[in-house]
Amino acid sequence: MEAILALKGVVAVYPSGAQRIVKAVDGVSLTIYSRETFGLVGESGSGKTTLGKIITGLERPCRGSLYFNGKRVAPGMRREIQMVFQDSAAALNPRLTVANLVEEGLVIQKTGDRAERMQQVLKILADVGLDRMMLKRYPHQLSGGQRQRVALARTLVVLPSVIVLDEPVSALDVTASARLLLLLARLKEAYGLSYLLISHNLAVVLQVCERVAVMYLGKIVETGRVETVFNSPAHPYTRLLLDAYPHPDPQKKIPVIQLFEPENLPSTASGCRFHPRCSKASLRCRQQTPALAQKSERHFVACHRASE
Amino acid sequence: MLTITDLSVAFPASCVQALSEVSFFVAPGETVGIVGESGSGKSMTALAIAGLLPPVAKASGEIRFWGRRFVIGVSSDSDWRAIRGVELGVVFQDPSIGLNPLLSVGSQVSEVLRFHLRKSKLEAEKETVRLFNLLGLYPAKVRMRQFPHQLSGGMKQRVMLAAAICCRPRLLIADEPTTALDVSVQAQILCLLKELTAAADTALLLISHDLGVIAQLAERVLVLCAGQLVEEAAVAELFSRPAHPYTRFLLASVPRLDLPLALKVPAIEDNDQLLSGCGFASRCPERVSKCLSNPPLIRLSHGRKVRCHNRR
């Protein structure tokens, strides 16, 4: 398998309050292979969206390097890497029609004349499952699912190789989100895409991703093949997320989960960042930060007690 | 306890029938779930029961709540105000809309107690501390003095919950209470809802598009599709033997951790509903010609109803 995108030791900070700085992303390395769907899960504040913005060039890392197609590249925007945002209403210019919105990438690249461009717009709209009746509509006249398809079509016209999907279905209801997930799988085949799917919903990641990384407070705590990570989670945080998932089955109830707020937690300057929430935390967990270590084949965990 | 008869809501300006003749009941202490897609009318049901329908809506129907009778479109806002907050608590999806950004969260909860239960300032504050501790807003005395922007989404939702239950309502309406939250926080809120309603014997009307959330809490489920009640069943039966194709469609849409996504959809689907007939007919894989006329709601067995021509 050939790596299309790689990050090495990426750090991103932002100021918070008077003197504090927060490391939103703290030394993250990951590789996305060609035609792969890579999932990034974690709670809000885990740094997963910041990581997505670094990949697309919307934000700059303060340390670390990016590799694209095997070559080291400067951080910045490029045509080959596009992004679909969580809030489709904010990501589409409310004054443009669907036709103008989808056409924009072609206009910028100065491809063909208007008739040729419209032909391509129609083809891509059909690919994302939208009727040509939609051409003249404005974003507010569409449902959330339709808007997200328009956002996808907009990125597809410039023929990207990687699309970062930032919580693409979290604003949609179940049926619209299921349809979008199926569409994403179909488009991946048709356009030869690789995805980085950012989501807090583990079941969504499980349905569409091949590999997954679990992030907690800026660090990757577990990564590996989706089946491995979800069937035999090695990090207590992964286990917590899996336990918390509400199964659509009245027989499987969520166990009672301790109430912890990240804001309540004492400063985690030393040791594993998860130790204040971890029931198995030992003295070592409080003092020493665990590194990402191989547990089994292509399964990496950052936990001192993973091997027990 | 709560009985709703022939509730209809329409928006004449945009020619939309949001709800048509929905009838159901909620028994004391019971948890009833309402599921449906966005636009199915589930939020309108919540607004109608709380008397908070937008003024452009044209609504009819009758609500009986613990012996009181409300006729929608006739009863005035002051009638609703007598029960809202006291006997009826409401929690909405977005907690930041319900909180005043300029007041501390503690004062917003104790204000409710002072207004409705005529408690003294000191009593109200003591009660608020108790509630904050109960809901895990530690340390309660510090949290009370904080402002909404200093709290996370999950904490704000717990403050809203505190304000909704502080007067020990007989019925709590929760409209997508966890949709905007992380999974772990969602699990906490769901556990809290379960504990609180069980402890105070409060009935809960839980509205969500997520069947996973419904499965966790509800005892009985109502399925809404295009403004109509299409299925009603006890939770175990609904998930093991869904009778309406729309319910099966919803179940197939939920991403699961144990099974692959079972949904089958055409390449281009049209979302336009048919003008007459069953609200799901345009998307139904089991559609027959009869479906162009609206099927009646048929009672299958005790407490089980379905609205489909083609039932098995």
Place this chain on the structure above:
Amino acid sequence: MVRRQGVELYLGISLIIFLTVFAVLSPLFANYDPHQTDAERWLQSPGKEHFFGTDRLGRDIYSRVVYGARVSLAVGILAMLLSITVGTALGALAGYFGGFADQLIMRLTDIVLVYPTMLLALTLVAIFEPAIWLVVLVIGGTGWPAVARLVRGEIMRLKNLEFAAAARMLGASHRRVLLVHLLPNALGQIVVAATVAVPAAIMTEAGLGYFGLGIQPPIPTWGNMLREAQNYIRHAWWYATFPGAAIFLTVFAFHLTGEGLRQRLDPKSQSGRERRAYDH
């Protein structure tokens, strides 16, 4: 409640056309020479001969209001065009690029904002003769900072929305992001500012005239007519009422047009209002 879309717009535009026709074809509508004094008939109340009465020199107020429309409307519209063009351009650049450009432009607006209009007018009049173009320059040249601040704030808000980022990612140039994505979304605000600027300019012209810095009598403008009338307000109600009514009508016409345009330019206002009510 169903409100007819666009009624305001049509009414406003009709009124503006009506006023413009009067201004352009004033010789056809006026029944007297606006400069013709009549020592016998000063301060006559409105009647058959003089529809709006006469002023302190016996001139026909109706004819003066009609001729006054020429100058007042021209000054108002030209000054508005000047301040909107300069203000939008500078405000958009400051808001979009931020940093040094923003600092520079904002300090410039501060300077212009604190520099008194009257002082600028005095300086210019000292150099040149009072003329219409000078009045337009003074009013437009002091009016743009308010527009620049408004546009800057709006562009700063809009550029942080995701659609601007999405366009950048597709490879859009700064020019394209500004012209296609940001400015059209600020258009509603700009149009409102423009319709407020016209009556404001008409009033400022009247103020300048007070110090002899505006359009000089005997050329009638609504502003200088009002000024003349203020000493007679107790004895001759018609003297101030009719030029005042003309100004009011203009303000009203531009206000209606602005409100109508703002609604028309907002794609959401066509049918969105009720839809959002249930679409949660």
